[in-house]
Amino acid sequence: MYLPKQFNQPEHAATLMREHPFASLVTTDDTGFPFITHLPLKLVEEGSQPAMLLGHCARGNPLWGYLQKRPLALASFMGPQAYMSPKVYPDLQRVPTWSYLAVQARVEARLLDGEEAKDALLKQLIADHEPAYAAQWRALPADYTGKMLNAVTAFELRIVDLQCAIKLNQHRPEAHAAMHAAYAMGHAQEQALAAWMKKLGLV
Template sequence: MYTREQFSLPLPAMCAFVRAKSFGVLATHHAGEILTSPLPVDLRSTDDGELFVAGHVARANDMSEVFATGAPATITVLGPDTYVPAEWFGTRSRIPTWLYCAVEIRGRLEPSDPGRTRADVEVMIDRLQRSAVEGPPWTLDEIPANLSEGYLKGITGFRLRGLRLTSCFRLNQRKGGTDTLAEALRADADSAVRELARLVLEPPTTGGGCPVS
């Protein structure tokens, strides 16, 4: 993914963004074709600090055949985005643009056996449940064993290892008209676009003029 220094997040902020979204598009190449799958993304680290992504796809998905090949792959995680007309800068002398937030994760695929696949699914469900509801999180053990076993037989697990993360948060950095732009963004009916108003005023990027908390 093409980016520039002023659009780049520090690594901890990229990891936090991916974990907050927890959903992206996995892309790889096999037998002359580009294969893509939208899927949940669980970015974790080993005991010695190595980052990896755990995930799964439907066993019927053609992509499941690629995991054992060690093929290179990318996962793209997207945040809020919007088209910006020139008028939102308070002038018609600016070129319209697009604001967006994205993190790309590159690595190599490896297959997971059934035991690791189940463990990875349980870890991801536990994390997402705790962020979504109060009380004890739901687990696979709460449904009949034949249902959980059937579900697990229908998926193929993988891990993406040897990661390299890249980010591009285009938020009008180092350009004028930011206050007028933020005002226009705040007036939009879409809550994701309104979130961009906060980001253009305080870019979380390494060259954006403010630190990442």
């Protein structure tokens, strides 16, 4: 992605992927046209570094076949984003723009075989999103869970390259106070951007 140096902050990639796990996974179909799948991905770290993403899709989704034939893919995560008015600047010779946080991970896919591997992946997703459901999943009849597991294909996506864009007007400090005040009073996405401005020490 286009990534000016003032917005390049890879040290925040893991946080964004954990806080916004619903990703767009970009592969290509058999004609070479981009095929985008929207799905939750589980981040796995080695030490403190993002290393792998875990995911699954319906067996009927052609995604898994594309990953099997062409393992290289792109996972895109979008964090908070919002319009920014030129009113935040102290002068009038300015234009509107958009603030956003985003991560792109170039990945290499490997399909996971067997019910045990798929069950382990699903339990990790349950632990992240609804831990209380784990007991209900374990108590379901084996023939039912077997059918559910057979209906999905699981995969791991080894991260081979990672980019993280945090575009919060870092290079325009004269706008930071007004920008933060405007976002702090705005909708949920804007409030999230205001929180990131504080986290980065911009205000």
